[in-house]
Amino acid sequence: MIKIQSFVFGPFMENTYILSDETGESVIIDPGCYERGEKDTITGYVSTNNLKVVKLLNTHCHIDHVLGNDFIKEKYQVTLASHEKEAPLLKAVKTYASNYGFPNYSEAEIDEFIDENDTVKFGQTQLEILFVPGHSPGHIAFYNREQKFCIGGDVLFQGSIGRTDLPGGDFNTLIQSIHQKLFSLDNDVTVYCGHGPSTTIGEEKKSNPFCAIHMA
Numbered sequence: 202m203i204k205i206q207s208f209v210f211g212p213f214m215e216n217t218y219i220l221s222d223e224t225g226e227s228v229i230i231d232p233g234c235y236e237r238g239e240k241d242t243i244t245g246y247v248s249t250n251n252l253k254v255v256k257l258l259n260t261h262c263h264i265d266h267v268l269g270n271d272f273i274k275e276k277y278q279v280t281l282a283s284h285e286k287e288a289p290l291l292k293a294v295k296t297y298a299s300n301y302g303f304p305n306y307s308e309a310e311i312d313e314f315i316d317e318n319d320t321v322k323f324g325q326t327q328l329e330i331l332f333v334p335g336h337s338p339g340h341i342a343f344y345n346r347e348q349k350f351c352i353g354g355d356v357l358f359q360g361s362i363g364r365t366d367l368p369g370g371d372f373n374t375l376i377q378s379i380h381q382k383l384f385s386l387d388n389d390v391t392v393y394c395g396h397g398p399s400t401t402i403g404e405e406k407k408s409n410p411f412c413a414i415h416m417a
Contacts, residue, residue: 203326203348205393206246210239212302213265216395218352219246224324227252229277230343230352231260231395232269235303240272247277255323259283259311260354261337262291263367264301266395270309280312282321284332286339287311290369315341328352331382335375336363342383350391351402357383357392359400362411379412 206219215233227247234240247254254277259267262283270291274281283291288311298306315321317332321343328343336355340363343352355363357379365372383392388403406414 203345203350205350207393208234208239208242208246210234211236211265211268214396215265216393216397217243217269218393219243219252220323220326220328220352221250221252222324222326225251225253226255226324226326228256228258228321228323228328229254229273230258231266231354232257232273233265233267234269234272235306240269243269243273244276254279256321257281258321258343259287259291260342260352260395261340262287262294262311263337263355264294264298264303264306266354267291267294267309268303268306271307274309281309282313282315283311284316284339284341285311285314286334286369287337288314288339290337290339293368317341333378333382335365335371335373335378337367338369340378344386344390349387349389350393351383351386353383353392353394355395357400357405357409357412358394358396359398359405360409361397362409363395376412380414384412384414 210233221227321328
């Protein structure tokens with residue numbers, strides 16, 4: 202049984218996720234922790250629950266989702282995995298981090314490129330990878346078929362979608378990703394979003410004003 206723990210960090214109100222199962226192995230997805238207290242929240246949760254962090258994952262590499270990459274890599278001696286097309290975005294973060302109020306941002310590189318035909322495994326858990334570009338060029342989502350959930354990053358939100366006015370964003374590509382990849386999942390699949398509350402595929406198919414198939 203997979204446990205999903207979320208934390209909201211920073212001025213962007215970004216959702217960081219820790220997934221773990223009964224073996225105690227865990228993965229951290231999109232660490233937005235920058236301040237000392239935020240980092241302590243992560244390490245405290247890992248320690249209290251006796252977890253073994255085995256991998257760090259980025260759905261995409263905009264600044265709000267990668268602020269804690271270097272800290273997590275160093276603290277738990279794990280590799281960072283994301284899509285190859287996100288590497289330039291991650292590289293660029295150091296050039297503008299101070300402009301966003303993060304002067305002490307520490308850069309971390311992607312160690313492993315992953316794509317749609319790959320899977321992420323930890324403990325007894327397997328996550329399928331969905332390639333869902335549009336918000337960013339190499340955006341991916343992590344889907345668990347057994348428990349019917351998706352860690353979706355900034356593709357689909359409750360009643361909204363990811364912005365496409367950032368470098369590498371494209372509205373038509375994003376809508377295509379949502380319709381072809383996410384909306385092909387069962388209606389009762391829960392989507393854990395990069396910002397804001399979780400939602401379900403069925404609810405967004407029915408009533409999302411940007412991409413619904415059948416408006417309520």
